[in-house]
Amino acid sequence: AQKVTQAQTEISVVEKEDVTLDCVYETRDTTYYLFWYKQPPSGELVFLIRRNSFDEQNEISGRYSWNFQKSTSSFNFTITASQVVDSAVYFCALSEFSGGTSYGKLTFGQGTILTVHP
Amino acid sequence: DGGITQSPKYLFRKEGQNVTLSCEQNLNHDAMYWYRQDPGQGLRLIYYSQIVNDFQKGDIAEGYSVSREKKESFPLTVTSAQKNPTAFYLCASSMSAYINQPQHFGDGTRLSIL
Numbered sequence: 001a002q003k004v005t006q007a008q009t010e011i012s013v014v015e016k017e018d019v020t021l022d023c024v025y026e027t028r029d030t031t032y033y034l035f036w037y038k039q040p041p042s043g044e045l046v047f048l049i050r051r052n053s054f055d056e057q058n059e060i061s062g063r064y065s066w067n068f069q070k071s072t073s074s075f076n077f078t079i080t081a082s083q084v085v086d087s088a089v090y091f092c093a094l095s096e097f098s099g100g101t102s103y104g105k106l107t108f109g110q111g112t113i114l115t116v117h118p
Numbered sequence: 119d120g121g122i123t124q125s126p127k128y129l130f131r132k133e134g135q136n137v138t139l140s141c142e143q144n145l146n147h148d149a150m151y152w153y154r155q156d157p158g159q160g161l162r163l164i165y166y167s168q169i170v171n172d173f174q175k176g177d178i179a180e181g182y183s184v185s186r187e188k189k190e191s192f193p194l195t196v197t198s199a200q201k202n203p204t205a206f207y208l209c210a211s212s213m214s215a216y217i218n219q220p221q222h223f224g225d226g227t228r229l230s231i232l
Binding site: 032102 | 158159160161162163166168174206208210215216217218219220221222223224225226
């Protein structure tokens, strides 16, 4: 079973539209962390946000906002007033303890390709 | 500037040949990682190292080998045993391997078969 599911493979919007990228995760742990990364065409992944399992407060950073809901195991990402520069692949990832150690194993979703047209 | 440098950007492998991908970081991070990315898929963990002189297999370690002799360096060798090596390889590092540490990535090496 997929631990992190990003059901939207590709999304295409026109500039200035709002867009929400969905992320659903699966874990039995009570302590875990969720991350979002952006992968622009250049290839490197850029860290956007981290959220721990005990903090369900939504977060806003400029045009970006994140909605974490433990009840539905979701951690969705919204871009308001999208811009062409937002075009990238976006990955959601889950970090859990691995093998009884303090090592955090990061599991990525399959990614959502976002294309913003001018 | 601090960061992660991967080289080369593009690499071609002949049948039966081993190739080594370089990853260097100047962030003073203890933990380093290698991931493989295939088209339309997320990243899959090949190997990770929590500290110098130590490394562990990830989910898809077969056909790959690593070393961690220096804190700054974590080279990945793709051996001839890896039958499907064509992929995009990403190296990452984090302050530690603890669960809450974000990983920082290099800009990748694209490996193809000749």
